[in-house]
Amino acid sequence: MAIIKLHVNGKEKEVDVDPLTPVLWVLRDHLDLPGTKFGCGVAACGACTIHIDGLPVRSCQLPVAGVGTKKITTIEGLSDNNTHPVQAAWIEEQVPQCGYCQSGQIMAAVALLQKKKSPTDADIDTAMQGHICRCGTYPRIREAIKKASQKMSAKS
Amino acid sequence: MEPKDISRRKFIRATGLSATALTLGFYFSGESKASTIIKGEDAENYGVSLNSWIHIDTNGKVTIVCHRAEMGQGAYQAIPQMIAEELEVNLNEVNIIFGKGDTVKYGNQITGGSSTVRGTYKNLLKLSASAREMLVAAAAAKWSVQAAECFAESGHVTHRPSGKKMHYGELVVDASKLEAPKNVQLKKVEDYKLIRKPLPRQDTPLKTNGTAVFGIDKKLPGMLYAVVERNPRLRGKVKSYDDSATLKIPGVKKVFKVTMKVFDTDREGVVVLADSTWAAMQGRKALKVVWDDAGFEYVNTEEIYKKMKADLQSKDGLSAKKQGDPDPVLAQQKNKLDVIYETPYQAHACMEPLNCVAHHKGDSIEIWGPIQAPDWVQGDISQKMGIKKENVHVNMTFLGGGFGRKAFLDYTHEACLISKEAGAPVQVIWTREDDMTQGPFRPGVSYRAEGAVNNGEISAVKFRLCGQNIGHWMGSKKDVPNDSVLEGFQPHYFDNIKNISFSDIPFETPIPIMWWRSVYASTNGFAYESFMDELAIAAGKDPLAFRKQYLKNERCQKLLEKVEQVSGWKSRKPKQGYGVAITECFNSSVAQVVKVSKDATGKIKIDKVWAVIDCGWYVNSDTVRAQVEGSIVMALGAATNHEIHFKDGLAVEKNFTTYRMPRINEIPPIEVFIMDNNEDAGGVGEPGLPPFTPALTNAIFDLTGKRIRKLPFDLAKV
Ligand code: FES
Ligand code: FES
Numbered sequence: 001m002a003i004i005k006l007h008v009n010g011k012e013k014e015v016d017v018d019p020l021t022p023v024l025w026v027l028r029d030h031l032d033l034p035g036t037k038f039g040c041g042v043a044a045c046g047a048c049t050i051h052i053d054g055l056p057v058r059s060c061q062l063p064v065a066g067v068g069t070k071k072i073t074t075i076e077g078l079s080d081n082n083t084h085p086v087q088a089a090w091i092e093e094q095v096p097q098c099g100y101c102q103s104g105q106i107m108a109a110v111a112l113l114q115k116k117k118s119p120t121d122a123d124i125d126t127a128m129q130g131h132i133c134r135c136g137t138y139p140r141i142r143e144a145i146k147k148a149s150q151k152m153s154a155k156s
Numbered sequence: 157m158e159p160k161d162i163s164r165r166k167f168i169r170a171t172g173l174s175a176t177a178l179t180l181g182f183y184f185s186g187e188s189k190a191s192t193i194i195k196g197e198d199a200e201n202y203g204v205s206l207n208s209w210i211h212i213d214t215n216g217k218v219t220i221v222c223h224r225a226e227m228g229q230g231a232y233q234a235i236p237q238m239i240a241e242e243l244e245v246n247l248n249e250v251n252i253i254f255g256k257g258d259t260v261k262y263g264n265q266i267t268g269g270s271s272t273v274r275g276t277y278k279n280l281l282k283l284s285a286s287a288r289e290m291l292v293a294a295a296a297a298k299w300s301v302q303a304a305e306c307f308a309e310s311g312h313v314t315h316r317p318s319g320k321k322m323h324y325g326e327l328v329v330d331a332s333k334l335e336a337p338k339n340v341q342l343k344k345v346e347d348y349k350l351i352r353k354p355l356p357r358q359d360t361p362l363k364t365n366g367t368a369v370f371g372i373d374k375k376l377p378g379m380l381y382a383v384v385e386r387n388p389r390l391r392g393k394v395k396s397y398d399d400s401a402t403l404k405i406p407g408v409k410k411v412f413k414v415t416m417k418v419f420d421t422d423r424e425g426v427v428v429l430a431d432s433t434w435a436a437m438q439g440r441k442a443l444k445v446v447w448d449d450a451g452f453e454y455v456n457t458e459e460i461y462k463k464m465k466a467d468l469q470s471k472d473g474l475s476a477k478k479q480g481d482p483d484p485v486l487a488q489q490k491n492k493l494d495v496i497y498e499t500p501y502q503a504h505a506c507m508e509p510l511n512c513v514a515h516h517k518g519d520s521i522e523i524w525g526p527i528q529a530p531d532w533v534q535g536d537i538s539q540k541m542g543i544k545k546e547n548v549h550v551n552m553t554f555l556g557g558g559f560g561r562k563a564f565l566d567y568t569h570e571a572c573l574i575s576k577e578a579g580a581p582v583q584v585i586w587t588r589e590d591d592m593t594q595g596p597f598r599p600g601v602s603y604r605a606e607g608a609v610n611n612g613e614i615s616a617v618k619f620r621l622c623g624q625n626i627g628h629w630m631g632s633k634k635d636v637p638n639d640s641v642l643e644g645f646q647p648h649y650f651d652n653i654k655n656i657s658f659s660d661i662p663f664e665t666p667i668p669i670m671w672w673r674s675v676y677a678s679t680n681g682f683a684y685e686s687f688m689d690e691l692a693i694a695a696g697k698d699p700l701a702f703r704k705q706y707l708k709n710e711r712c713q714k715l716l717e718k719v720e721q722v723s724g725w726k727s728r729k730p731k732q733g734y735g736v737a738i739t740e741c742f743n744s745s746v747a748q749v750v751k752v753s754k755d756a757t758g759k760i761k762i763d764k765v766w767a768v769i770d771c772g773w774y775v776n777s778d779t780v781r782a783q784v785e786g787s788i789v790m791a792l793g794a795a796t797n798h799e800i801h802f803k804d805g806l807a808v809e810k811n812f813t814t815y816r817m818p819r820i821n822e823i824p825p826i827e828v829f830i831m832d833n834n835e836d837a838g839g840v841g842e843p844g845l846p847p848f849t850p851a852l853t854n855a856i857f858d859l860t861g862k863r864i865r866k867l868p869f870d871l872a873k874v
Binding site for chain 1: 360783789823
């Protein structure tokens with residue numbers, strides 16, 4: 001066990017855990033941030049995706065000791081009250097069914113749109129391919145990303 | 157879901173209203189039987205209860221109970237949307253809570269068979285309208301006016317002539333003391349304000365910011381975490397285990413064996429109990445278990461399919477349905493078709509792996525989890541744990557997918573056993589590997605289809621199904637045919653096919669099996685609708701026209717005309733493959749057309765899917781569309797991507813690395829249409845799945861002349 005300092009959703013946190021614990025379980029079991037989901041544990045589904053310094057990372061494969069001073073953002077830290085344009089687009093397009101994969105999908109979409117303001121279908125395919133949705137919301141995810149992109153360019 | 161406003165709930169308690177309030181409930185003895193009203197003194201915590209579903213506090217806050225599971229299919233929206241319509245309240249102002257497992261209050265709660273709307277809407281509309289009329293009557297009595305002069309709207313009752321107005325909260329105590337009206341007037345379809353509209357789902361915002369509480373998110377004070385090393389071999393046992401290394405892992409509390417009945421055998425595993433999920437998982441890795449393989453090492457996929465094929469050649473099976481007599485007709489035919497279709501075993505692979513929180517408190521037990529059938533769990537736990545039913549409290553959370561797996565009762569029972577042994581509340585988490593390899597699975601089914609055409613007409617068709625029978629695992633008799641042999645087959649074909657028969661060749665393996673979205677229709681549809689296509693081709697007919705020729709029923713005709721029109725079937729161009737299929741299950745028919753072509757490298761590409769669903773009366777058009785879209789994606793995966801193989805009694809595919817789900821780049825554009833009529837409501841969550849695969853393989857035949865009769869197949873290698 002070791003005391004580890006983390007920067008999560010704009011706040012400083014401290015946890016006393018096995019340094020090899022994946023960030024996924026630190027968030028879920030120790031920091032009361034269960035929005036990040038466990039789907040496969042082997043980086044094969046995308047449900048556990050968070051941002052580390054703005055880049056999408058599979059938290060099930062990231063030992064907590066490896067984060068250091070980098071900033072963690074989870075679905076809970078994306079906005080107050082669902083106001084991020086990606087969340088707004090997700091609601092408008094009524095993307096979620098069971099919703100279990102959606103935290104990961106949204107985090108991936110946000111990261112994509114930070115890199116590419118107006119992603120093409122091919123960009124969307126590349127960025128979102130690692131994310132499984134068993135409910136099959138893929139067509140709506142595609143539409144929502146396009147809508148979010150419009151919202152973001154209208155803002156800027 | 158917790159109530160949004162605890163303080164109001166306290167107020168009602170403090171004033172003692174709940175003790176005097178009457179509860180009206182509709183007791184469902186069966187899904188579609190008429191309801192009878194029962195009365196009790198059992199008010200809820202959310203104000204005064206007008207019935208088991210509707211609670212109103214004295215400030216007018218309305219709480220609606222969703223008594224069915226929300227696993228993505230939209231029950232959490234559909235039930236309140238129906239109730240709010242007849243109750244006359246604004247949907248965005250109500251609390252929605254999940255009902256606990258309770259057959260007395262809610263009747264049947266099993267969320268399966270696409271039954272949430274079709275099994276409840278008549279009663280829910282009636283009891284909502286009754287509640288509204290009771291509120292109106294209470295207002296009329298208060299004002300000493302005629303009830304007919306009053307109307308309800310947006311949570312208020314208004315006296316039309318005087319303009320006097322009161323909110324429901326001011327009326328609910330009086331209303332709760334009234335008798336429920338015997339006959340209520342339900343709204344006409346054209347007067348609906350909410351029903352049939354594509355309203356946004358109330359659970360969507362909870363699912364875009366991480367606040368929806370799934371089973372895996374449930375935490376209790378003092379809760380411990382458990383994972384279980386179960387025998388990886390089908391139904392194998394634990395011989396012995398060494399936990400010395402496990403117990404050295406920081407956070408691991410205890411290691412013990414858990415034994416429980418699953419179907420007819422004991423399932424054994426070794427439990428690692430710890431203070432965090434990760435510690436439990438690490439402890440499990442350090443375990444050394446010696447397994448007893450229970451004699452099922454011979455189970456191999458290849459052998460299973462070989463044997464099914466042989467049985468289909470040598471056995472006639474149990475007759476499930478026979479019209480006319482195909483045998484003598486087929487015996488005379490020189491050019492009869494005689495083919496085999498094969499479909500694989502599948503895992504449910506819900507995105508949320510199985511999990512359950514249980515708190516065994518001695519003479520009572522409380523459970524939280526992603527549960528499809530809270531009422532079944534209540535009965536099951538009561539019986540198996542020896543605890544009075546009323547002391548078994550089963551709480552539903554949101555489900556990260558269900559598809560039939562979470563209606564099976566093993567994981568809830570296991571969690572109760574573990575909590576009992578732990579003497580603490582425990583969350584049991586299954587890893588993806590546990591979830592994928594332990595089953596129960598969708599059975600793989602093989603079919604033999606024989607048929608003949610004469611002068612462009614079907615002269616005889618004979619279908620034989622060979623595969624494991626889910627009913628047998630639930631205790632049904634073995635000498636009767638599988639009652640799902642006809643599932644998926646559009647029943648109106650019987651109107652116009654003179655000689656046709658279906659039979660079931662019973663087939664046993666030790667592989668545990670269970671319902672999977674659309675159940676046997678998910679495999680039957682492929683065999684039956686592929687063969688209809690083969691007959692159409694043999695008859696020299698256009699496949700869509702051929703189906704119209706045999707499905708003269710008006711609803712089928714309209715459905716087929718619609719899909720013909722929206723897909724541009726008649727204006728198909730060369731180098732485009734079009735395939736059609738129509739299936740029926742859970743009282744809904746769906747027709748689909750798939751269009752394929754070849755990409756620059758010569759590989760098959762799915763260009764588009766058109767789906768038309770006739771589900772009769774429905775609640776939310778956007779949910780209907782979403783369910784058909786999702787069903788198509790799930791069918792696509794099962795047709796072209798994944799299957800569970802068995803080798804030496806072990807499931808081979810263990811995680812998404814080898815059980816390959818379709819990804820966003822593989823999904824064609826999907827367009828869904830809904831037939832508008834006022835027929836009885838049919839299912840929505842499942843019926844969109846069965847027609848996709850035959851429509852796809854029929855399209856591939858249309859383009860390439862290649863008939864695909866074995867699933868899954870690789871689109872890139874056709
Ligand atoms: S849980 Fe991390 S990718 Fe699946
Ligand atoms: S919404 Fe259910 S898995 Fe994506």
